[in-house]
Amino acid sequence: MDTIDHSKTAAGGISAARIAELRKVEAAVFRQARPKSAAKVGNGLPGFFGGVPMHWMNDWPTPFPILVESAKGATITDIDGNRLDDFCLGDTGSMFGHSPAPVARAIRAQAGRGLTYMLPSEDALAIGPLLQQRFGLPCWQIATTATDANRFALRVARAVTGREKILVFNGCYHGSVDETMVRLVDGKPANRPGLAGEFRDLTRATEIIEFNDLPALEAALRTRDIACVITEPVLTNSCMVLPERGFHDALRRLTSAAGTLLLIDETHTISTGPGGYTKAYGLEPDLFVLGKPIAGGVPASVWGMSEDVATRYADYVRTKEPGYSGMGTTLSGNPLQFAVMRATLEEVMTDAAYSHMDHLARRLDAGLTAVIDRYRLPWHVGRVGARVEFICAPGPLRNGGEAEAAHAPELEAAIHVALVNRGVLIAPFHNMMLISPATSAAQVNRLITAFAAVAARLTA
Numbered sequence: 208m209d210t211i212d213h214s215k216t217a218a219g220g221i222s223a224a225r226i227a228e229l230r231k232v233e234a235a236v237f238r239q240a241r242p243k244s245a246a247k248v249g250n251g252l253p254g255f256f257g258g259v260p261m262h263w264m265n266d267w268p269t270p271f272p273i274l275v276e277s278a279k280g281a282t283i284t285d286i287d288g289n290r291l292d293d294f295c296l297g298d299t300g301s302m303f304g305h306s307p308a309p310v311a312r313a314i315r316a317q318a319g320r321g322l323t324y325m326l327p328s329e330d331a332l333a334i335g336p337l338l339q340q341r342f343g344l345p346c347w348q349i350a351t352t353a354t355d356a357n358r359f360a361l362r363v364a365r366a367v368t369g370r371e372k373i374l375v376f377n378g379c380y381h382g383s384v385d386e387t388m389v390r391l392v393d394g395k396p397a398n399r400p401g402l403a404g405e406f407r408d409l410t411r412a413t414e415i416i417e418f419n420d421l422p423a424l425e426a427a428l429r430t431r432d433i434a435c436v437i438t439e440p441v442l443t444n445s446c447m448v449l450p451e452r453g454f455h456d457a458l459r460r461l462t463s464a465a466g467t468l469l470l471i472d473e474t475h476t477i478s479t480g481p482g483g484y485t486k487a488y489g490l491e492p493d494l495f496v497l498g499k500p501i502a503g504g505v506p507a508s509v510w511g512m513s514e515d516v517a518t519r520y521a522d523y524v525r526t527k528e529p530g531y532s533g534m535g536t537t538l539s540g541n542p543l544q545f546a547v548m549r550a551t552l553e554e555v556m557t558d559a560a561y562s563h564m565d566h567l568a569r570r571l572d573a574g575l576t577a578v579i580d581r582y583r584l585p586w587h588v589g590r591v592g593a594r595v596e597f598i599c600a601p602g603p604l605r606n607g608g609e610a611e612a613a614h615a616p617e618l619e620a621a622i623h624v625a626l627v628n629r630g631v632l633i634a635p636f637h638n639m640m641l642i643s644p645a646t647s648a649a650q651v652n653r654l655i656t657a658f659a660a661v662a663a664r665l666t667a
């Protein structure tokens with residue numbers, strides 16, 4: 208019997224009534240398991256606007272934020288003693304596990320030697336060559352967030368090309384970089400809906416097309432006024448949209464022919480392998496950005512330039528009018544970042560770690576797919592290395608527009624809370640699950656079992 212609801216009110220094939228019922232039941236279970244947390248944060252954290260220190264902490268689908276007591280490896284424990292298998296991993300910031308031993312050691316060692324000097328330490332001597340070897344680009348800079356790294360790399364792209372415009376793909380996210388906050392709304396470029404205090408028309412200097420649309424790319428680049436295309440190799444912030452065969456080759460060929468630089472943002476796709484998607488698939492970006500897990504959870508990011516861009520930028524700097532470049536934040540390039548980044552690059556982001564991550568991610572992908580098939584849900588699973596996502600719509604998705612249509616926020620929220628109640632934490636806002644070097648096969652099995660239990664509830 209087909210238990211799937213194909214009516215218009217259904218999301219992901221599940222009726223709105225059933226989703227609401229699951230959400231209600233699971234919210235009650237969540238509260239009951241957390242009396243201490245409810246007392247402390249049930250009405251918000253005191254002294255903070257909106258009751259949270261960072262606004263998106265209110266966007267978790269749980270009735271109130273999980274108040275964390277500690278996190279280690281791939282497990283989070285809340286103040287009520289609930290243990291969660293953590294597949295969110297700080298939405299990639301802790302992709303290599305919480306407090307890996309080499310990272311904790313490096314923090315302890317640096318803690319007694321000063322935390323910020325605006326001068327290099329000896330660890331910095333090691334990092335340049337480590338980045339060169341791992342990612343293949345010759346010239347690097349350190350920043351503190353991936354947002355900043357993208358912002359600075361885009362400035363360099365504009366500086367060396369003398370062009371103002373950039374091009375983004377619909378559904379992209381590269382951090383809170385203003386000029387990337389553009390969307391296709393009913394097929395037309397517009398400021399991304401919901402931006403606070405944004406009074407500029409961002410579409411003036413940002414072209415936007417759909418991912419995987421090579422004719423649109425060719426047409427956009429024809430005007431030869433675009434400084435840079437910025438993209439993730441796989442759109443991981445729009446469900447998960449994989450590049451179609453030949454897309455990256457064509458993207459490189461077309462951008463080069465148009466004198467447009469290519470910025471590859473590997474902040475999430477570093478899940479692919481030790482050198483990111485770029486190394487695994489032989490991409491040849493002009494600019495490269497990686498933030499989040501590069502320092503094991505300590506705020507740090509890196510951005511790299513090709514030889515050609517570095518030479519052109521050095522010429523630009525030599526001849527530009529004197530004055531502040533507009534790039535730089537005081538705490539960037541501090542010795543704690545160097546110490547921890549070195550430990551992460553040398554001891555944590557190893558081939559062995561990635562092989563474990565990839566192996567378990569494949570198991571998770573297969574396990575979730577089997578559940579989806581068993582319950583005949585019109586859903587699918589996407590994966591890029593250690594990063595797995597279930598999507599409550601048929602797939603594969605070809606672009607950000609399709610990904611937006613695939614979102615089923617109420618259904619996803621209900622599933623997330625139901626998973627938490629079964630001991631599993633996945634990333635909020637979408638259905639992302641990361642495998643870390645510390646994640647065990649037992650944890651993956653528990654996630655698959657929990658997912659199956661929720662699927663059974665939804666289709667009963």
Ligand SMILES: Cc1ncc(COP(=O)(O)O)c(C=O)c1O
Nearest residue numbers: 352353354380381382474475498
């Ligand atoms: C692909 C990508 N780039 C950059 C960023 C920005 O990272 P941060 O918030 O650490 O600046 C994100 C954040 O999710 C991201 O997904």
